Amino acid sequence: MLLEATDSTILNSGNFTKSITSITSVLEFWEDSVNADENQSLLQIPITRTGSPLDRVGATLVVAGDSTADVIAEIPVIFEPFETFKEFTVSIVDNDTPDGPRPVTLTLADPSGGASIGQRNELIINIQDDEPAPVPPPPPEPTPTPIPELPALNLPSTSQVSLTIEPEAVEEDSGNSLVYTLTRTPDSLGVPLAVDFSVGGTAILGEDYTVSGAVRFDGDRGTAIFDQNATTTQFLITPIANDIFQLDRTIEVVLDDSGFLYIAEIGGNTATGTIIDDDPPPSPLYMTSATVVL
Ligand SMILES: [Ca+2]
Ligand SMILES: [Ca+2]
Ligand SMILES: [Ca+2]
Incomplete structure (x- = not known):
């Protein structure tokens, strides 16, 4: 901002007649x-003079910036006899910044010629900027945390599973077992595999x-488990021995599709296994003797 001041003189008879009651000239601003x-x-x-208008009096108009110690200019103010009102013109320089x-502070100081400074000895000029406030630059984008590259994942693919049985039949009391064997193709070999099946038969x-x-295995449904890297898995069905004459009985296992x-x-x-009953049929009842009473 560039501030300039020039003085002009206005003889104001109204001020003169109202302020003649004091023998001292009082100099002050019109407003705060x-x-x-x-x-x-x-x-x-x-700037006004009240009180006596008879003498030649003066003061210093001190122009300062934000701080009163930041003095920009000091301008003498002289009131000739009968001058009661002076008006200074301040030029405000526009800029593009x-x-x-x-704020600019004007102060009246150093009265001379028998004058004194009134209570309104300071005037604040609030100069409002006409350029929009600068937009602060956006904060820098945070540097993304690098995502560690994961090792390639070798996903297993689908295996074909088949079922066989050996032997296909065992005698009830033999202690031998029906061995059901599931075999998978190697596609899923890297992971354990569970294969569901249904159970039928008599x-x-x-x-x-x-x-x-x-x-x-619960008698109706079952699940066979392949260990990781195992191409086969087995389960055994072992007959429970008894001495009862029975029909042969079967255990039919069907893999889910x-x-x-x-x-x-x-x-x-x-695959279907058979338990062969090994008990003889009961002996037929026959009569060794008979007595007939007539
Ligand atoms: Ca500006
Ligand atoms: Ca038996
Ligand atoms: Ca039996």
Whole structure:
């Protein structure tokens, strides 16, 4: 901002007649503060003398920036006899810089000629900037944390699973087992594999046979488990011996058509084992003697 001041003199008879009651001249501003726009160019600053108008009196108009110690200019103010009102013109220099609101402080000091300074000895000019406030630059984009590259994942693919049995039949009291063997193609070899199946036939779990091996089995449904890297898995059905004459009984296992990572081999998805009863039929009753009473 560039501030200039020039004085002009106005003889105001109204002021003269109202202020003649004091023998001392009192110099002061008309007001305490005034607002100005940076681009309004000119601003009128009134200074008045009250009291006696008879003498030639004066003071110093001190122009300062934000701080009263930041003195920009010192301008003598002289009131000739009978001058009661002076008006200084302040030139405000517009600029193109967004420099925000700036206060300018005017102070009346150093009275001379027997004058004194009144209570309104300071005037604040609030100059409002007419450029928009600068937009702060956006904060820098945070540097993304690099995502560690994971090792390539070799996903297993689907295996074909088949089912065989050996032997296909065992005698009830032999202690031998029916061995059911599931075989998978190597596609899913890197992971364990569970293959579901249904159980049919005439034999009853717990009554006619027991089950062992890598299997979950409840008599109606079952699941055979391949260990990782195992191409085969087995479970055994062992007859429960008894001395009762019975029919032969069967255990039919049928693989589910498909499941997680497997498809049952068409035509190779079922196996049936037979428990051969080894008990003789009961002896026929026959009469060794008879007595007939007539
Ligand atoms: Ca500006
Ligand atoms: Ca038997
Ligand atoms: Ca039997």
